[in-house]
Amino acid sequence: MMNKIENINKNLILRQMLYSDAMAYNKKFLAKPTDSNFNILKAFEGTEKVYAELELKVKSGECDTENCEFELASLAALQSAPKIFVEFMENLGGELSVTEEPNFDVVNNADYTIAQSMLTEKPGFSRSDGYEISLELLEDSSQEITFTGPGFYEPLIINSSTLKVLLNSGTFLIASTPDINKDMTRLLTEVGLFSPDMVNPETGELLETAKILDEFVLKNPDGTPIYEIVEIGNGKGRNILRYDLDKIERKTDPFINAEVAGLLDREQEAVASWNVYLAELTSVEEDDQMTQNATAYESAWQYEKVLPLSQSKKILFMDHYKKYFMKNYLVQFTTNQLPDVQEDAAVFDVAEKRKENAKKYMEQNKLS
Numbered sequence: 426m427m428n429k430i431e432n433i434n435k436n437l438i439l440r441q442m443l444y445s446d447a448m449a450y451n452k453k454f455l456a457k458p459t460d461s462n463f464n465i466l467k468a469f470e471g472t473e474k475v476y477a478e479l480e481l482k483v484k485s486g487e488c489d490t491e492n493c494e495f496e497l498a499s500l501a502a503l504q505s506a507p508k509i510f511v512e513f514m515e516n517l518g519g520e521l522s523v524t525e526e527p528n529f530d531v532v533n534n535a536d537y538t539i540a541q542s543m544l545t546e547k548p549g550f551s552r553s554d555g556y557e558i559s560l561e562l563l564e565d566s567s568q569e570i571t572f573t574g575p576g577f578y579e580p581l582i583i584n585s586s587t588l589k590v591l592l593n594s595g596t597f598l599i600a601s602t603p604d605i606n607k608d609m610t611r612l613l614t615e616v617g618l619f620s621p622d623m624v625n626p627e628t629g630e631l632l633e634t635a636k637i638l639d640e641f642v643l644k645n646p647d648g649t650p651i652y653e654i655v656e657i658g659n660g661k662g663r664n665i666l667r668y669d670l671d672k673i674e675r676k677t678d679p680f681i682n683a684e685v686a687g688l689l690d691r692e693q694e695a696v697a698s699w700n701v702y703l704a705e706l707t708s709v710e711e712d713d714q715m716t717q718n719a720t721a722y723e724s725a726w727q728y729e730k731v732l733p734l735s736q737s738k739k740i741l742f743m744d745h746y747k748k749y750f751m752k753n754y755l756v757q758f759t760t761n762q763l764p765d766v767q768e769d770a771a772v773f774d775v776a777e778k779r780k781e782n783a784k785k786y787m788e789q790n791k792l793s
Contacts, residue, residue, distance in 0.1 A: 427535070427578055429532065429722075429725060429727050430722055430723075432531075432532070432534065432535050433531050433532060433722060433725065435535040436531035436532075436533070436535040436538055437531055439535060439538045439539065439542070439576075440529070440531070440538070442549070443538075443542060443547055462552070463543070463552060463556075463557065463558040465558050465559065465560040465570070466560075467560075468559070468560040468561060468562055468568075469506070469507075469510075469562070472503055472506070472562070475499075475503065480500060482496050483496050483497060483500065501566075502562075502564070502565075502566040505566060506562055506566070506568070509566065509567070509568055509585055510560075510568060510585075512585070512589070513568055513570070513585035513588070513589075516585075516588050516589060516592055517544075517570070517583065517588065518544065520537075520588070520592075520597060520598040520599050521537055521540055521541035521544065521598075521599070522541065523537075523597075523599040523600075523601045524537055524538040524541045524599060525541065526601060526602065528602040528604065528701055529602065530600055530602050530696075530697040530700045530701050531700075532696075532697075532700045532725045532726070532727060532728070533599050533600060533697075533728070534599075535576075536572070536576075536577055536578070536581045537581075537598065537599050539556075539572070539574070539576045539577060539581075540572045540581055543556050543558060543572060543574070544558075550574070550576075554574070554575070555574050555575045556572070556573065556574030556575070556576075557572075557573050557574060558570065558571070558572055558573075559571045559573075563584075565586070566586075567584055567585045567586035567587075568584070568585040569582060569583070569584050569585070570582070570583050570585075583598075596693070597693060600693035600694060600696060600697040600728060601693075601694065601697065602694070602697040602698060602700075602701045602702075603688065603694050603697070603698055605698055605701075605702045605703075605749075606753075608684065609749075609750055609753065609754050610630055610631075610754070611629065611630075612680065612681070612684055612750065612754075613630075613631055613754055613755070614629065614630065614631055615680055616676065616677040616680045616681070617676050617677070617680070618637045618638060618641060618673065618676060618677065618755075618758070619631060619635055619636075619637065619638065620638060623635035623636070635758070636758065636762060636765075637668060637673070637758050637759065637762075639765075641668050641669055641672055641673050641676070642666050642667070642668060642669070643666075643667040643668060643669050650666055650667075650764060650766075650769070651667050652664035652665065652666065652667065652764065652769065653665050653666075653667050654775060654778060654779070655761065656775055657772070660774060660775055660776065661772050661773065661774065661775065662772070662773060662774075662775040662778060663763065663770070663771075663772055663773070664763070664764055664769050664770065664773075665760075665761050665762055665763060665764075666762045666763070666764060668759045668762075670759070673755070673759070677750075677755070678747075681743075681746065681747055681750060682743070684746075685742065685743050685746050688746075689734065689739055689742065692732055692733060692734050693728065693732070695734065695742060696726050696728055696731060696732065696734075699725075699726055699742055699745070700725045700726060702749060703742065703745040703746060703749050704724045704725060704726075704745065705724065706745060706748055706749055706752065726738070
């Protein structure tokens, strides 16, 4: 069995290959025929004859079992087989399609990425390349699909009834990664730091001109804002607002806690969010510059090992979620914000301003 790092690297290589046009320039690949017809419906070949024979036994009363129990059960199984097959393939297709999502967590089993590539006839995953798919109708009326080929460590076998039970219980084969960036953009409008008129009614997002409410700005005893001087070159500078970050944290915490609690109720999605976004605490810009969102190698959580999540994991998740939110979303509203007072927002001589501030401080504290 592959270890975590091997699986991550395998998934990354597969995704790089699948989203590349390189195969179009491979002359050896172009020169050979490709057989992508796995013909999984051959599992139904001969079932018509079996059905007719069973039906004849039941009608004639010449069954091999008492009260034709076996024959009647077999007839029912054959009757339901096509419907079970359609539902099975719909369920399986829905699960495997997650591997093609842009923010897919590559800690998920790479075998599922290969299986999806086979079913969707991606170059390099055909029968001509050594891959095969087989379907078997089992006596208990369930169906079993098996994927084999050079990319698998061992055959991938999935049972229709087991898959259905998992999906009906709200559990999935492959974890889909929530769009944390979309969720955090929405969360910004809900944390109580901005007035309602700063939200675009059409998009539900903050306006470009949005600013944190004045109550969160640090103030002098006389109520005037406390500024920080930022040098902009050539001895010149500007005032920027300073914010009460502790007060901001107290205000936002209940909203973030509620958001995280909802996410932790869907533990598979929480693990995917950790692996894709939170573990390494990268920035949105860093993620955008990568073909795959920052992958947490050693710090990644393996689904089969961490689920159900322990309390320590949940606390760590909460801590990273808050830091990611502050680093990527709130920071733009607490950094380099100019004063609302036009006079205070003007460019000034840094040396003179510092002398002026020192004099003012001494006068206010009666030190002169």
